[in-house]
Amino acid sequence: MKQTILVTGASSGFGLLVASKLHKDGYTVIGTSRNPEKYQTKLPFKLLALDITDDNSVESFVKQLFSRISQLDVLINNAGYLLAGLAEETPVDLGKQQFETNFWGTVKLTKELLPYFRKQKQGKIITTGSFLGLIGHPNVSYYSASKHALEGYFKSLRFELNQFNIRVSMIEPTYFKTNLGENATVSQEEISEYDTFRQKIDVYTSNAVKNAPEPGAVVDTVMKIVNEKKPRFSYPIGKGTSLFLTLQRFAYNAFEGAILKSVNKTKI
Numbered sequence: 001m002k003q004t005i006l007v008t009g010a011s012s013g014f015g016l017l018v019a020s021k022l023h024k025d026g027y028t029v030i031g032t033s034r035n036p037e038k039y040q041t042k043l044p045f046k047l048l049a050l051d052i053t054d055d056n057s058v059e060s061f062v063k064q065l066f067s068r069i070s071q072l073d074v075l076i077n078n079a080g081y082l083l084a085g086l087a088e089e090t091p092v093d094l095g096k097q098q099f100e101t102n103f104w105g106t107v108k109l110t111k112e113l114l115p116y117f118r119k120q121k122q123g124k125i126i127t128t129g130s131f132l133g134l135i136g137h138p139n140v141s142y143y144s145a146s147k148h149a150l151e152g153y154f155k156s157l158r159f160e161l162n163q164f165n166i167r168v169s170m171i172e173p174t175y176f177k178t179n180l181g182e183n184a185t186v187s188q189e190e191i192s193e194y195d196t197f198r199q200k201i202d203v204y205t206s207n208a209v210k211n212a213p214e215p216g217a218v219v220d221t222v223m224k225i226v227n228e229k230k231p232r233f234s235y236p237i238g239k240g241t242s243l244f245l246t247l248q249r250f251a252y253n254a255f256e257g258a259i260l261k262s263v264n265k266t267k268i
């Protein structure tokens with residue numbers, strides 16, 4: 001029998017593509033959005049309302065979910081957004097909001113669903129981290145921190161759920177074309193000493209977004225994890241990921257130098 005799969009943030013970007021592919025391949029798919037009414041008519045799979053930052057929304061969503069389905073085979077934690085800006089120029093409150101969605105929202109939903117997974121004694125939890133959850137990078141300190149936090153949480157959870165036959169994995173994509181850039185929050189506080197660096201990193205980031213590839217590789221990787229019996233924990237996706245991880249591990253100065261060099265040579 002085909003599996004039942006929940007995809008959060010299925011109104012746009014990776015979530016929309018993954019949910020659509022799963023539906024096309026015959027899986028039972030439930031997607032989520034904060035505004036399902038805005039998207040439902042255009043989608044072939046069911047979209048339920050969920051704001052992962054809101055405790056009441058998470059609780060009522062889970063009730064609604066299990067009034068529709070009796071078993072959940074795969075949870076795909078995908079909802080999230082990008083907070084961009086230099087660390088010193090970003091108010092800490094914006095950073096906290098970033099964690100409320102990317103980290104706490106993901107954790108809260110997962111925790112709410114764990115009793116169901118445990119009872120079933122099987123399942124998969126696949127979370128969209130980011131390559132920026134494996135490396136640091138200028139202009140994305142809070143985003144990177146929220147994705148690093150997810151790595152630590154799910155890496156630990158994987159040990160605890162192994163005994164229940166529940167597999168925990170993360171995908172860690174580099175930049176791919178989605179609406180992440182348009183939906184990003186960008187810090188507005190400006191400290192003049194950063195002017196040149198900020199202008200360069202802004203151009204560098206928008207070039208990276210503009211030239212990002214289509215997200216086919218992300219969809220393929222999620223499909224692979226869904227179909228794998230014992231998926232591993234970490235799936236970095238995108239050009240240069242192996243090289244950067246190797247440099248970071250064995251030649252940290254070269255790793256940092258390569259990133260700073262490409263930012264500094266950006267024409268503004």
Ligand SMILES: NC(=O)c1ccc[n+]([C@@H]2O[C@H](COP(=O)([O-])OP(=O)(O)OC[C@H]3O[C@@H](n4cnc5c(N)ncnc54)[C@H](OP(=O)(O)O)[C@@H]3O)[C@@H](O)[C@H]2O)c1
Nearest residue numbers: 009011012013014033034051052079080175176178179180
């Ligand atoms: N694109 C990239 O290059 C890239 C790279 C690495 C990782 N990622 C990660 O991939 C995931 C998907 O992003 P995307 O690139 O596909 O961006 P996107 O096109 O902006 O899609 C983001 C999705 O997240 C949902 N969402 C945002 N805040 C939410 C909240 N508080 N509660 C529930 N849903 C929420 C949105 O749904 P509604 O607005 O309809 O609620 C939307 O469906 C994110 O976790 C992102 O960090 C993206």
